[in-house]
Amino acid sequence: GAVVSQHPSWVICKSGTSVKIECRSLDFQATTMFWYRQFPKQSLMLMATSNEGSKATYEQGVEKDKFLINHASLTLSTLTVTSAHPEDSSFYICSAREEAGLREQYFGPGTRLTVT
Amino acid sequence: DAKTTQPPSMDCAEGRAANLPCNHSTISGNEYVYWYRQIHSQGPQYIIHGLKNNETNEMASLIITEDRKSSTLILPHATLRDTAVYYCIVRAANSGYALNFGKGTSLLVTP
Numbered sequence: 001g002a003v004v005s006q007h008p009s010w011v012i013c014k015s016g017t018s019v020k021i022e023c024r025s026l027d028f029q030a031t032t033m034f035w036y037r038q039f040p041k042q043s044l045m046l047m048a049t050s051n052e053g054s055k056a057t058y059e060q061g062v063e064k065d066k067f068l069i070n071h072a073s074l075t076l077s078t079l080t081v082t083s084a085h086p087e088d089s090s091f092y093i094c095s096a097r098e099e100a101g102l103r104e105q106y107f108g109p110g111t112r113l114t115v116t
Numbered sequence: 117d118a119k120t121t122q123p124p125s126m127d128c129a130e131g132r133a134a135n136l137p138c139n140h141s142t143i144s145g146n147e148y149v150y151w152y153r154q155i156h157s158q159g160p161q162y163i164i165h166g167l168k169n170n171e172t173n174e175m176a177s178l179i180i181t182e183d184r185k186s187s188t189l190i191l192p193h194a195t196l197r198d199t200a201v202y203y204c205i206v207r208a209a210n211s212g213y214a215l216n217f218g219k220g221t222s223l224l225v226t227p
Contacts, residue, residue, distance in 0.1 A: 004159075006159075032212065034214040034215075036214075036217075043201075043203075043217045043218060043219050043220060044154075044160070044217040045217075046214045046216065049214060091157065093159050093160070095159075095160075095214070095215070097212075104162070105214070105215055106162070107159035107160045107161070107162075108159050109158055109159045110157065110158060110159045112157070
C-alpha cells in the first residue's frame with residue numbers, strides 16, 4: 001500500500017514552453033502533498049506544500065507564478081512549470097501525506113525535467 | 117525539527133554490515149528518528165523509524181542510544197543495490213510539516 005505515482009517520469013521541453021507534472025496517491029487519500037526539487041549532487045529542497053481545495057504554500061525563493069500548483073482532489077496534485085528555462089532543469093519529486101495513523105509521507109519516483 | 121549530522125560518505129564491502137551513524141543531540145522527547153534512502157534518480161524510500169527503542173524490519177535495524185542523542189542504521193548484509201544516499205531525519209509524530217532533508221551519507225557498496 002501507500003503508493004505515489006508521478007507522470008511523466010521524464011520530459012524534455014523547449015525554453016519558453018510550459019510543462020505539467022502530475023502526482024497521484026494511488027491507494028490513500030492525501031489532503032496534503034509536497035513538491036521538492038533536486039539539482040545534481042544536491043539534496044531535496046522543498047518547493048511548496050499543496051493543500052487540497054486551497055492555495056499552495058511556497059517556500060522562500062520559489063516563484064509562485066512560475067510554479068503553479070493545483071490540488072483539486074484528495075488523490076491528485078499537479079505542478080506546472082510555466083515559461084520554462086534551462087535553469088529549471090531538475091529532478092522534481094512529490095510526496096503525499098496520509099491522513100490516518102502517523103500521517104507518514106510517501107514519495108513518488110520523481111520526474112526528470114530537461115529544458116533545452 | 118531537530119538538526120542531524122551525518123558523515124558525507126562511507127564505503128562498505130558487499131556482504132558486510134553497513135553501519136551509518138547520525139547525531140541528533142538536540143532531539144526533543146516527542147521526536148522520532150527516521151531513515152530514508154535515495155537511490156540515484158529515484159524518489160526517497162522509507163527505511164525505518166524509532167522513538168527510543170531499537171527497531172528492526174526486513175530492510176535494516178535502528179539502534180538509538182539511551183540518551184537519544186545519536187543513532188545508527190545497520191544494513192546487516194549490504195549488497196550493491198544498497199548503494200544510495202541515506203538520510204537521517206528527526207521529526208515529531210503526526211507532524212504536518214514536510215520532511216526536511218539534509219545532505220545525508222552517500223554509501224558506496226563495493227564488490
